[in-house]
Amino acid sequence: MDMLLYRGCTAPxxxxxYEAxxxxxxxxxxVNLIEFKDTNCCGAQYVESLSRNAFAAMSGRILALAEKEGLDILAICGACSGSLKINKYHLDNDPTLRDEVNSLLADEGLKYTGKVRVRHLLQVLHEDIGIDAVERxxxxxxxxxxMAAHYGCHVTRPYEIVQVDDPENPxxxxxxxxxxxGVAVDYAGKTRCCGGPMLAMDExxxxxxxxxxxxNIAEARADGLVTACVFCDxxxxxxxxxxxxxxxxxxVITIPQFLGPALGIDEDVLGLELNKITPSDIMASLQEGRQ
Amino acid sequence: MTQSMDYVETPKKYVSDNALVIGGGVAGMQAALDIANQGYKVYLVEKTPSIGGRMAAIDKTFPTLDCSACILTPKLSEVARHPNIELLTYSEVEKATGHEGNFTIKIRRKARYVHEDKCSGCGECAQVCPVEVPAEFEEKIGFRKAIYLPFPQATPAVYTIDMDTCINCKRCAKTCTRGAIDYEMKDKVVQLNVGAIVVATGYKLFDVSVYPRLGYGRYQNVINAMEYERLINAAGPTHGHLIRISDGKTPKDIGFIQCVGARDVNKGVPYCSRVCCMYGVKNAVMAREHDPEAKVTIYYADIRAFGKGFEEFYEMAKTRFGVNFVKGRVGEVVEDSETKDLIIEVEDINTAQLEEVRHDLLVICPGLQPPDGLETIAKVLKLEQSEDGYLDIEDTFSAPVTTTIPGVFTCGCADGPKDIPDSVTAGSAAAMRATIILSKAGAK
Amino acid sequence: MTNEIHTPSSEFAREVASVPGGEAINKCIQCGICTASCMVARASEKYRPRKIIQKILIGKRDEVLRSDQPWFCMTCRMCEENCQEGVSPAEIFHAVRFIAAREGHIPNVFRNTLDTVLTDGWLLKDAYSDFIEDERDDLGLEVDLRFNDGFVKRVRERYFSPDMREAEV
Known part of the structure; x- marks a missing residue:
């Protein structure tokens, strides 16, 4: 299966x-990830707050580019995933907005008709690959x-649009x-926000x-925290x-970095030494390889 | 819309002057008594082993704080003794055909493995039964044996064997001096002919475990209103001592959470459940009654005290009983893993203060829902249900107890949430409507 | 906060209801569950989503539009998830932002970041140092990120006036 990897601004x-x-x-x-060239910021938070049309245009262009390639988009950042999905939803349901955005895209020979899907990493792992396949x-x-899991607000909400996991009990x-x-650890406030979006207004x-x-995670005696969004991480x-x-x-470790060593992928490829808080204790829990 | 059950336009022939009442709670019993007292025969079908319904489990009623069982048990006796009422407990309606004045009903009498005409309710069998399981009547807080009476005043006072948990040791049969126990018993299907039907199937509480943010089902000291009723009931599993489930200690700071599983568009229950504000206030008052030293707080969006004596009861809760009312819906409940206390997050909108409040027991007051099995009854009787799952009625103003099928009436919570007085009133109304039809059976 | 007497009016609520995102504002029953679900409210004494909506409902247009309060929402949507009446304070605050921005009330951080995005095509062009390029190279990742900066110029032209207010389309 081929997908376009939409990196967003922050991950790279x-x-x-996380990207690697x-x-x-x-x-x-x-799943084969193809580099998505010539993209732009999805418009999360800033463009989003200042103009609905501009927000739809920014995300709309990314969707139209993917449509041109005929491939679905994989978003690894929660905010990007949320922006692309929400704008896709509005573009699909509001013909006036769609016409408006398409008129801007026409200059580049692009058009949004809604053919491609936007998937967040968790959806691909859960639905396209399957947890059983990961286990195998x-x-x-x-x-x-x-390990305590932090899902991220834009990954899971609003459910009617993003459809990734049960937001109240992911x-x-x-x-x-x-x-x-690993052992999944429950903790108080699991579905709460990490606070990332607040950095703009009040650190x-x-x-x-x-x-x-x-x-809360420390109180639950977790050894590590696994994430699925750039900002959250x-x-x-x-x-x-x-x-x-x-x-x-x-x-704090992103989900592919956590899964990687268990699947036999080399730690260098996963960039584990770049993690600001070393995950060496987590890696020490890896058992001997089996055939 | 007049439509007979087999969709054939037959001329209305009033053949039978018997009535069928489905559901042995207070509304169904009232309907049965009112019809029977006019001289007609009533078949009262109840799917659990005993009539009595919810009222048998509730401790006190609002707004009078009467003992629920004390009001109920005389009715249980009256129904049991009544020459015109035939009790078909542990039974379910399986099929129905016909039309107003002439319904043919098939009832499945589930096997109790105990003969009703031989059992005297002495209880010797239960004493020797080695199997103990969580009791449905006690909301799984207390226990019963595999051979059991749901509660002491069960009517009929006949034991039932729950074959799913029975280990077939046969000790009960050996102990029974009347030979009432019969492991070979089979379900029996009986056919009845009735002229009118009253549906009085009651309600169930909304399952609040679908609110992960409130912790019901995860945190031991978060309980629901029915569990609370059993804990404060002197006949309950703790003999009326309100305790925390985690450690058995007496709670000193209790919180009641209203509007859960009601007035919620996200959970498919946009309607107001009518009774929860009042039963919540009643529960809070009872908590103060049980322990005047305990701090008791109710978290609410509105207090809907619409009935006679309700507003006065609410005032009394505040002044005489010292219940603390906080206007603000609870956002989240978190458990202190060491003490198992609960910490809630709520905005008191009268002060605009966001508060974290510690309680040692939380009682969630869920909204009411149509009961399990109502869908089946509706299918069998070809009744229409409204969007919320309750039975649809013919006309709100002129026929509020009439369903969409002529000859079939509804009372109690079958068509929507109601308190006890309204349920009883509807029971009498449905009985009246039914007997109008039954009275035609003589005149052909 | 002045001690002026405010004459309540439902004008502003109607205005908010007419902007995409603000439609459900009149369903709010002021129960406070949004504030009780809000992490920003917990961490900050002054931020109370319910109060902001209350101000909109009683018509305190000027106060709300000039305030930075609607810009404090993180759009985490916990309020939306928990609101039993189907109101989304997060969406309402977005609607308020649109109105506020049109009248020139935009916090500097938003104005400046928007400017950066509409110039570079993405947020972190300046932060993309050689050091990070090397990190990417070591990981076997593409070093030339190839963000398009032409489209955003047309977005700026079409949708924003020079001081970043949303222009009438």
């Missing part, structure tokens, strides 16, 4: 390991490492953790929100440094 610069790990893990599981591909399972990441030999509030989440890492942070840092 601030979390390239996604490519490696999906390739192992039978395991060569070095973990030995019961306790389980995909937890099941993936278990599939590779203090953003940090307080992020630290609360880390506090960066934010939940960042709040563990600096003032107000808890003593023992909890390693």
């Amino acid at each position: 610069v601030r979390l390239p390991a 790990a996604t490519i490696a893990v999906l390739e192992k599981l039978g 591909a395991v060569v070095r399972p973990y030995d019961g490492i306790r 389980t995909i990441l937890d099941r993936l953790v278990e599939a590779v030999g 203090g509030i953003a940090s307080a929100i992020g630290r609360q989440k880390i506090q 960066i934010q939940l890492t960042q709040v563990q440094f600096g003032e107000g942070a808890i003593d023992k840092r909890i390693p």
Whole structure:
């Protein structure tokens, strides 16, 4: 299966390991990611807040480009996934908006008709690949490492549009953790926001929100935190440094980086040494390889 | 829309002057008594082993704080003794054909494995039964044996064996001096001829485990209103001592959460459930009654105190009983993993203060729902249901107890949430409508 | 906060209801569950989503549009998930932002970031250092990110006036 990998603005610069790990893990599981050239920012948060038309145009262009290639889009960032899906929904249901955006796209010979789908990484892992298939591909399972899952608001909400997992009781990441030999840990406030979007307006509030989440995860005695969104990963890492942070840092690791070693992918390919809080304790839980 | 059940335009012939009442709760019993007291024969069908319905399990009623069982049990006796009422408990309506004045009904009498005419309700069998399982009547907090009476005043006072949990040790049969136990018993299907039918199938509580944010089902000290009723009931599993499920301690700071599973467009229940505000207030008052030292708080969006004496009851809850009312819907419940206390997040909108409040017991007051099995009854009787799953009625103003099928009437919660007085009133109304038809059976 | 007497009016609520996202505002019964679900409200004394909606409902147009409060929403949608009446404060605040932006009330961070995106085509062109290029190279990733910066010029032209207010299309 081929898909276009939409990186977004932040992943390639601030979390390239997530990008690399996604490519490696999906390739192992039978999904070939094709580089998506000539894209632009999806318009999340900033364009989104200032003009509905501009927001639809920014995301609409990405959707139209994918349509031209005839391939579905894989988004690894929650905000990008949310933006693309929400705009697709509006473009599909509002002909006036669609005509407006298409008139702008026409200059490049692009047109949005709604043919391609937008998938978030969790959807691809859960629906297209299947958790059973992930489990079958395991060569070095973990030995019961306790992992807390943070899904991300834009990944799971609003459910009617994004359709990834039950937003009130999501389980995909937890099941993936278990599939590779980890123990999924429940914690208070699991579906709450990480605070990332708040960095724009008030860093203090953003940090307080992020630290609360880390506090809850620490109370549940998790050994690590697994994420499925660029912003969430960066934010939940960042709040563990600096003032107000808890003593023992909890390693934050993106889901493909967590799955990778269990599937036999080399740690260098997954960029694990780039993680600001070393996941070495998590990796130490990997058992000996099996044939 | 007059349509007979077999969709054939037969001339209305009033053949039978018997009535069928489906459901042995307070509404069904009222309907049965009112019809029977006019001289007609009534078949009262109840799917559980005993009549009595919800009222048998509730502790006190609002707004009078009467003991529910005390009001109910005289009716249970009256029904049981009535020469014109035939009780068909542990039975279900399987098929129905015909039309107003002449219905043919097939009832499946499920095997109790105990002969009704031989059992005296002495209870010796249950004493020797080695199997103990969570009791449905006690909301799974208390226990019953595999051979059981659902509650002490069960009517008829006949034991039933739950074959799913029975281990076939046969100790009960050996102990029974009347030879009432029969493991070979089979379901029996009986056919009845009736002229009118009253549906009084009651309700069930909304399952609030679909609100993960409130922790019901995950946190032990978050319970629902029916579980609370059993805990405060002197005949309940803790003999009326309100305790926390996690450690058996007496709670000192109790929170009641209203509007859960009602007035919620996200969960498919946009309608108001009518009774929860009042039963919530009643529950809170009872908590203060049980322990005047306990702090009791109700979290609500509105307090709908619409009936006679309701507003006064609400005022009394505040002033005389000292219940604390906070206007604000609860957002989230988090458990303190060590103490198993609950911490809720709520905005008190009167002060605009966002608060984190610690409680040691939380009682969620769910909205009412159509009961399990109503869908089946509706199919069997070809009744229309409204979008919310309750029975549709012919006309809100001129025929509020008449269903969409002539000759079939509804009372109690079958057509929507109601409190006890309204259920009883509807029972009498349905009985009246039914007997109008039954009275025609003589005149052909 | 002045002590002026405010004359309630449903004009502003109607205006918000006419902007995409604001449609459900009149369904709000002021129950407070949104505030109780809000992480920003928990972390900040002054942010109360229910209060903002209350101000809209009683017509405090000026106060709401000039305030930075509607820009504090993270769009996490917990309020939307929990609201039993089908109101989405997150969506309402977006509608309010559109109205506010049209009248020139835009927090600087939004204005500046928008400017960057509409110039470069993406957010982090300046942050993409050689060091990061090397990191990508080591990971076997494409170094030339190839973001398109032409389209955003047309977006800017079409949808925004020079001071970043949304222009009438």
